[in-house]
Amino acid sequence: MKSTGLLAPDGQTPLREAVFRAGGSGFGGQMRDWHPPSKSVDAALLPVMKQANARTDDVIRNNGIAANGIQIHKDHIIGSEFRLSYKPNWLLLGIRPDKGFVREVEAIFRDIAEDPNCLIDAEGRRTFTMMMREAVETHASAGEIMAKPEWIGRRNSPFATCIRMVAPRKVNNPNYAMDKPDLRGGMDINRYGAAEAFYIEEGADNFGVAKTWRRIPKYTRTGRLGFLHVFEPSEGGQCRGVNRFMSSLEQLKMLDTLQNTTLQRAVVNAMYAASIESELGSEQAMEFLFGANQQDGSIERMLMAYGEYYSSNEVKFNGVKLPHLMPGDKINLHSAGNADNGFSALEQSIIRYIAAGIGVDYAQLSKNYAQMSYSTLRAAHNDSWRYFMGRRKIIANRFASQIFTLIFEEMLIRRYITLPSKARFGFYDRRHAWTKSDWIGSGRLAIDGLKEVKEAVLRIEAGLSTYEKELALLGEDYQETFEQQVAEMEERKAKGLPPPSWMKLQALAPDNPNENPNE
Incomplete structure (x- = not known):
């Protein structure tokens, strides 16, 4: 009699074949009927992208939790002003750092970027910071940012470079044709998988207006960007972005239904005594x-x-x-009874799931900070802060740097600036080396301001950080802060006031030996 050996719990699969149970039928056969298709991101996304993004737009417009998720992204990644911190690659360029040149470039860019007449926007509705906030919102809700640089001569503007924001839903195949290997998601794709051109659907959304498609090359003949497209791919060959709400969209819709149904029941119970x-x-x-x-x-x-x-x-x-x-x-x-009936616990569970899906903290998303200690709050906010900084570096900074490169090129053309002499490379030889920059957005939320200031001072004194990094965490530019401090000291001296007292932090706020660090 032949021995069959040990079997898995389903009684059929040999145990030696069930080492990776994710590929088997599961304990008790729960996954026996689970056969998802193996598809690339594009193959899975592109056929349903329009419908999925439309559903996301709907919940963001009509659901308070989803709307708050978008607002959190804008406030924590961009903040009230998105400022340039220009840092050319001096080593590669082969010249000494020129602080005067850096300050001049920053001043010119900030003047055009934050002009209240919105001269940097082709539509004349957005300043640079407003544009960046919209870009972050679009990336969260659509998974990508799209914009078209324009050259518009205006009498009241010193620059002709303008940015026209493009809704991702407007980029699709001409005449809504089916995707092909060289035409996917509204893009001409070369054999290496890179986008060569984009097709923008033009015409009003009203009925009776003929739709046309405009082909926009990715680069112009001079190498200048002709179309801006920023997203974070998750695998090779992916050409369109996936929005942050995709994994929790069903829960958002059901939460909306659950809340409305519970509210209706509470109202009906309270109507008749x-x-x-x-x-x-x-x-x-x-x-x-x-x-x-x-x-x-x-x-x-x-x-x-x-x-x-x-x-x-x-x-x-x-x-x-x-x-x-x-x-x-x-x-x-009749009594109103228990209107909650377990609703709060279920609602919290769903909101936690949604918060995990969009990458933010539950307390931030729900605006519920009850029963949370200092250490819990700080751990949660530090975790979401890493996510926001990743979004800022990979998405917001990249989009902002592309816009800055376009403006910087026009600065050179119009001779607003002159590149330092003896540089090893010119602008068109090393565009990124000349336009390399960091960006300062909103500061990190201070749960306990005193503790975090003491921590920052200790890091600086121990040589583990710098004033530039610590002030950037507060959303400030260290050069502006130092200049303002010098100006204030000179003004106090001129008016006969004593100089500021730079007291030691420990003397200003001594440690409490009875303080519980976990509170």
Whole structure:
């Protein structure tokens, strides 16, 4: 008799073949009917991208939790101003750092970027910071950022370079044609998988207006960017981005339904305090309501009899009215009951799932900070801060740097700036070396400002950090801060005021030996 050996819990699969249970039928055969197709991101996304993004737009417009998720991205990644910190690659360029040149470039860019007339925007509606906030919102809701550089001569603008934001839904195949190896997601794709051109759908969304498609090359003949497209791919060959809400979209929709249903139930329960129950049979009731002769007025006589009886019955006990009911009637008292009925716990569970899906903290998303200690809050915010900094570096900084490169090129053309002499390379030889930059956005949220200031000072004194890094965490530019400090000290001296007292941090705020570090 042949031995079969040990079997898996399903009684059929040999145990030696079930080492990677994810590829088997699972414990007890739970995954026996689970056969998802093996597809690339493009193959899975492109056929449903339009519908999925439309559903995301719907929940963001109509669901408070989703709208707050978008607002969190804009506030924590960009903030109230997105400022340039210009850092050319001096070593590669072969020249000494020139702080005067850096400050000049930053001043010129900031002037055009934050002009209240929105000269950097082709539509004239956005400053640079507003543009960046919109870009982050679009990336969160659509998975990608798209924009078209334009050259518009304006009398009131010193620059002709303008940026026109493009909604990702407007980029698709001409005439809505099916995807092909060299035409996918509204892009011409070369044999290496790189996008060579983009097709923008033009024309109003109203009915009766003919749609046309405009082909925009990725680069112009001079190497200048002709179309900006920023997203974070998750595998090779991917040409369009996946929005952050895709994994939790179903939960967002069901949460909306659950909240509305629970609210309706609470309202209905609170509307009626009591009702009178009559022994009048169903057949008699239907006869009175539907089958009775309307001309003889039987329905009216019945209702008037009930009304006259209850209006004239005013039996009271200790000042409290006790109605004496008609024969066969009785009173049913209704209470609102437990309107929650486990709803809060279920809602919290769903919101935690959504928060994990979009990469933010549950407390930030729900605005519920109850029963959270200092250490818990800081751990949660530090975890989401890493996510925001990743988004800022990979998405926001890249998009902002591309815009800065376009403006920097026009600065050179119009001779607003002159490149330092003796540089090893010119601008067109090393574009990135000349336009390399960091960007300062919103600062990190301080849970306990005093503790975090002490921590920052200790890091600087121990040589583990710099004023530039610490002030960037606060959303400030260290050069502007130092200049302002010098100006204030000189002004105090000129007015006969004593110099500021630079006291030691420990003397200013001594440590409390009884302080619990976990609170």
